[in-house]
Amino acid sequence: MVRAMKDSGVEWIGEIPEHWDIKKIKYLLKERNEKNTPIKTRDILSLSAANGVVPYGEKTGGGNKAKDDVSLYKIAHPKDIVMNSMNIIAGSVALSQYHGCVSPVYYMFYSDDKDSDINYFSNIFQSKEFQRSLMGLGNGILIKHSEKSDKLNTIRLRIPSEKMKNTLLPVPPLKEQRKIAAMLDEKNAHIDSIISKTKESIEAFKTYKQALITETVTKGLNPDVKMKDSGIEWIGEIPEHWEITKIKNIVKIVNGKDNVVKDGEIPVYGSSATPFGFTDKIMHDKETVLLGRKGTIDKPQFIKEPFWAVDTVFYTIPKRNTYLKFFFYCMSGFDYKKYTYGSAIPSMSQGILNEIKLPYPILKEQQQIADFLDEKTAHIDSLIANKEKMVQELEAYKKAMIYEYVTGKKEVE
């Protein structure tokens, strides 16, 4: 059945059901402008887009230090909608479950009207359409859009409380407000559980990928082959015809160098996954595996292009019977922590690396295993990418769903 709709006259709201109203916030909710003087509480609360209202001690990330003088703070109560007047456009608004003091730039709104259900209005504040509709109201203009998370970080933009109070919201009858809020609670919980399950499965795939690499470089591709003990714990049994040999027999390890000239077209690699600059000198022009010397040492990299390497990594030159990609997978497959040392920053040396023992099948078998792993890991990576995309879509869907229901485009069954 299609409901009769009417134009709300408000751009971000669009059409609403005929029996709904449009009202200013000030006729729906009250601003709680309660100062912390004399001091009523020293429990400071913090608000963030990701986590909502939490006790200051539990907040994550940076931010300024809280003031020493809490008498300048405002008070928030449980069931208050708390919003950061300078950051609400970026989603910094949430329903509080705590009593405590908050930054003076926050606004608290609460319901003392028997016709306004705070949970319903809280949902409106969560919808991206509402948040972005406030854009024109702010004083100050700098906006930073994050491509990655599609978030708007409002650098300096404060919405005066009067303008906030005059903002229009869609208003269903109380009974419907409650129905919508309850339904959204339930749906959100459901979607959240799907999201967290998906995230778990992403982790499982990553674990599986790692296990597959270790398994394949130590056991080979033929499950029927006769095995023998390698004498090395993490390697376990290996095929009978394989050898175990030290890294110094597999590759030659060379230190990178500092003093990088930063102009030119030769990529400079350190221990991060992407080159951090360019130079005009070539250190090595054949494919190599980069191994970490300091800091991040558990992320070997396979490089095919001519490069320059800084002094916190090693590069490697394969010996005659080495298929370098197989060596790369071997180095991706074991636990570096056992071998590292150093106080503040974990370190690795040529001496230690050279003595590490690895499985060493004949060249052709190394290549077969590497090819197999290339294909398998690419497949697993694409599965992981799909799941990550799915998580993003679910989060977007959540926001979109809130909008659909709080503006009555969809009706609660």
Place this chain on the structure above:
DNA sequence: GATACACTCGCGATTACCTT
């Protein structure tokens, strides 16, 4: 009170640099 306007903090990860 209104208005204009950046700055702060944390922190990990890396690189730079110096000494042995």
Place this chain on the structure above:
DNA sequence: AAGGTAATCGCGAGTGTATC
């Protein structure tokens, strides 16, 4: 070549301050 530490960078994520 190795080891230690300082400096830097990026970046997320906060929060107000200065001035009229």
